[in-house]
Amino acid sequence: MKKSIAIVMMLLLAFSVFTMTSCSGDEETTASTTSTTTAAASTSTATAAAAPAAPAEKEESTGPATSGDSLMVGMVTDSGTIDDRSFNQGTWEGVKRAADELGLQSTYLRPNGTTTADYTDAIYNLYDQGYRFIACPGYLFEEAIIEVQAQCPDLHLVIFDSNLGDNCGPNTVSVSWKEQESGFLAGVATAVELIDGSVGFVGGIEIPAVQKFNWGFQQGVAFANDNYGTTVEMAPSNFVYSGSFADLALGGQLATAMYDSGVDVIFAAAGGTGVGVINEAKSRRLAGQNVWAVGVDVDQYTVGDMGNGESCILTSAMKYVDKAAYDLVYAAYNNEFPGGTNELRGAATADLGIPETNPNLSAETMEIVAEVEQMIIDGSIVVQDTADGLIP
Numbered sequence: 001m002k003k004s005i006a007i008v009m010m011l012l013l014a015f016s017v018f019t020m021t022s023c024s025g026d027e028e029t030t031a032s033t034t035s036t037t038t039a040a041a042s043t044s045t046a047t048a049a050a051a052p053a054a055p056a057e058k059e060e061s062t063g064p065a066t067s068g069d070s071l072m073v074g075m076v077t078d079s080g081t082i083d084d085r086s087f088n089q090g091t092w093e094g095v096k097r098a099a100d101e102l103g104l105q106s107t108y109l110r111p112n113g114t115t116t117a118d119y120t121d122a123i124y125n126l127y128d129q130g131y132r133f134i135a136c137p138g139y140l141f142e143e144a145i146i147e148v149q150a151q152c153p154d155l156h157l158v159i160f161d162s163n164l165g166d167n168c169g170p171n172t173v174s175v176s177w178k179e180q181e182s183g184f185l186a187g188v189a190t191a192v193e194l195i196d197g198s199v200g201f202v203g204g205i206e207i208p209a210v211q212k213f214n215w216g217f218q219q220g221v222a223f224a225n226d227n228y229g230t231t232v233e234m235a236p237s238n239f240v241y242s243g244s245f246a247d248l249a250l251g252g253q254l255a256t257a258m259y260d261s262g263v264d265v266i267f268a269a270a271g272g273t274g275v276g277v278i279n280e281a282k283s284r285r286l287a288g289q290n291v292w293a294v295g296v297d298v299d300q301y302t303v304g305d306m307g308n309g310e311s312c313i314l315t316s317a318m319k320y321v322d323k324a325a326y327d328l329v330y331a332a333y334n335n336e337f338p339g340g341t342n343e344l345r346g347a348a349t350a351d352l353g354i355p356e357t358n359p360n361l362s363a364e365t366m367e368i369v370a371e372v373e374q375m376i377i378d379g380s381i382v383v384q385d386t387a388d389g390l391i392p
Helices: 004-017 085-103 116-129 139-151 179-194 208-229 248-260 271-286 321-333 362-379
Strands: 033-036 072-076 103-108 132-136 158-161 172-177 195-203 231-240 267-269 293-298 315-319 341-345
Touching: 033 072, 072 116, 072 321, 085 103, 085 132, 085 321, 103 116, 103 293, 116 132, 116 139, 132 139, 139 158, 139 172, 172 321, 179 195, 179 208, 179 231, 179 267, 179 293, 179 315, 179 362, 195 208, 195 248, 208 231, 208 267, 208 315, 231 248, 248 267, 248 271, 248 315, 267 271, 267 315, 271 293
Parallel strands: 072 103, 072 132, 132 158, 158 172, 172 341, 195 231, 195 267, 267 293, 293 315
Antiparallel strands: 033 103
């Protein structure tokens, strides 16, 4: 009898060990393309089961660090690549700059696809490797973040371009911007510099952040027409969404059609697809045509470099995602991570605008933009964040 009891107890113990899993509870989590600043994290993990187990309830004293010198910081890219010279790249530059300054291990990972399952798998993959700060740039991460934050309470999660509202967990920070304000300033700059002519817009996926850039740009052009004597046209047919942030060829095709129809400036808010717009503007300027592109998210002046010391970028509608990522890495390091908050950043918090240096804008244009920006900051101008009365 004692022997039988011992056998049963051994079988129960073996079953208990076998069923232990990481916080994901998913043995099918897959890895994808990853890059790291240290050799220790340079190898992709084939499955979550193969990665070091990290039980959600593990004590801080024995688990991976959630602050301080041993904190490991990571990022999962949205659609597109880490070098998209737009939102992904801006996020990574902020994460890496902070990590390098603090001496922290950092890495990024590109998911296998763009579904919620792909995003959750990528986040769990980094978590199982010991990363306890993970930045996710994009509205499309929302469902993944809501799932993971509940399963991994010791993980600092950051989602950009999203306001999770009541769904923001105590270990998550969602950051959104008033893109309409940045778009407005770029629209004013474009119209004042152009004086007359026609402008267009190429967006990526039709999500709130991209829409607000569009609507703000339209309002900025209209404001310049009403207040600074410009006569810049906006035809509805020249304001389109491509449905992609990573189709460079499609961006070029859309730009070709607009420039051929007489558009002088295209605002490209489409990530890698927008680079296709910029490339078309670059080719045409090199051929002697007086057309321009307006960049997005970061200062894209160098993206429009034509190889002759000039750029086809008139200006850029920026939001300082690199600053936000940098700030939040430091907050986590200092054990001051503001989990459970939905941050809204705008002109009043000095978190967006056009570049301080714009070689293709006149000093007069820059002075007007500075005046307009101050009016936004002090509330004299309120830029709407809806399509009411605008081209949707």
